[in-house]
Amino acid sequence: MPVAGYNSAMSGQTVICFGEILWDSLPQAIHPGGAPVNVAYHLNRFGLNAVPVTAVGTDFLGDEMLRRFKYWNVTPEHVGRVDKPTGAVVVDLKENGIPEYRFLDDVAWDFIPLPGALDSLCKPAIAIVFGTLAQRSAHNVRQLANLRAVLSHARHVFDVNLRAPHDDHDAVWRLAKGCDLIKLNDDELGRLMGLRVDSETIGDGARRFAERTACAKVCVTAGSRGAGLWWDGHWHWEPAQPITVRDTVGAGDSFLAALLHGWLVNELAPDANLRRASRVAEFVAGCDGAMPDYRLNERGLPFRP
Numbered sequence: 001m002p003v004a005g006y007n008s009a010m011s012g013q014t015v016i017c018f019g020e021i022l023w024d025s026l027p028q029a030i031h032p033g034g035a036p037v038n039v040a041y042h043l044n045r046f047g048l049n050a051v052p053v054t055a056v057g058t059d060f061l062g063d064e065m066l067r068r069f070k071y072w073n074v075t076p077e078h079v080g081r082v083d084k085p086t087g088a089v090v091v092d093l094k095e096n097g098i099p100e101y102r103f104l105d106d107v108a109w110d111f112i113p114l115p116g117a118l119d120s121l122c123k124p125a126i127a128i129v130f131g132t133l134a135q136r137s138a139h140n141v142r143q144l145a146n147l148r149a150v151l152s153h154a155r156h157v158f159d160v161n162l163r164a165p166h167d168d169h170d171a172v173w174r175l176a177k178g179c180d181l182i183k184l185n186d187d188e189l190g191r192l193m194g195l196r197v198d199s200e201t202i203g204d205g206a207r208r209f210a211e212r213t214a215c216a217k218v219c220v221t222a223g224s225r226g227a228g229l230w231w232d233g234h235w236h237w238e239p240a241q242p243i244t245v246r247d248t249v250g251a252g253d254s255f256l257a258a259l260l261h262g263w264l265v266n267e268l269a270p271d272a273n274l275r276r277a278s279r280v281a282e283f284v285a286g287c288d289g290a291m292p293d294y295r296l297n298e299r300g301l302p303f304r305p
Helices: 035-045 060-072 118-122 138-150 169-176 186-193 202-213 251-264 270-285
Strands: 014-018 022-025 030-033 049-057 079-082 087-093 099-103 125-131 155-159 181-185 217-221 226-231 234-239
Touching: 014 035, 014 118, 014 138, 030 035, 035 049, 035 125, 035 155, 035 251, 049 060, 060 079, 118 138, 125 138, 125 251, 155 251, 169 186, 169 202, 181 186, 181 202, 181 251, 186 202, 186 217, 202 217, 202 226, 202 234, 217 251, 226 270, 234 270, 251 270
Parallel strands: 014 049, 014 125, 022 087, 049 079, 125 155, 155 181, 181 217
Antiparallel strands: 022 030, 087 099, 217 226, 226 234
């Protein structure tokens, strides 16, 4: 149901989320995940029609992932079935719930098929969300380039996810071309720009990154310190609120989903949008897994049902 005081998605408009889908194997449980699919899940919670374009195997884990899609009311129409294992990643939680990832190679999401009727998928799209990890395969590099070309009318949203050993900096600069919004964390900003990023330098680092990529909207998350937005020439900062962290897997994806909803649908002011996105991410960090069950209150903030 639409949330009081917040607009629901406009009729027929969609956000396409291209990239990896996998099972997050955490110490306490196994959860569905993958950054683009996490974003799609949370966009759906905010009332937007999010369409994942990804792939699973013809195995039990692929069947179970599609069963979850049905439960979440997220369309599986453009999830391909390929003759490869469904993706998985072993997640080791370090201090303060910070994850370290070990990805399986040569899996289904390395071979994402594009839908046969691209026009019908792309025509109503108002945005496409994509990241770096799925670009580890030459197949997906071609597929995303083809998809972005068809989606020239939509907003292009790039979520930088540098995960060793799949952390090619050249790919970041290539993917950043033509983007309308780029999200990355403070560690990624420092590595890409060769900077020491701290509370004093993060805003200037975001500005320099925006200039290098010719992208006027750059979001930098900084974990327990907070998050910032370089938005059309102005820097906005939101300090983090203290929470009890369960794990931070998917918190940044929920942040991006809330930010996109506030920008594309509600047209919130940057500072208000940043504040709400931060509260959403903090909620998810206090839960197990990237896709906890939640509802939205009258202010558009999540709570456990």
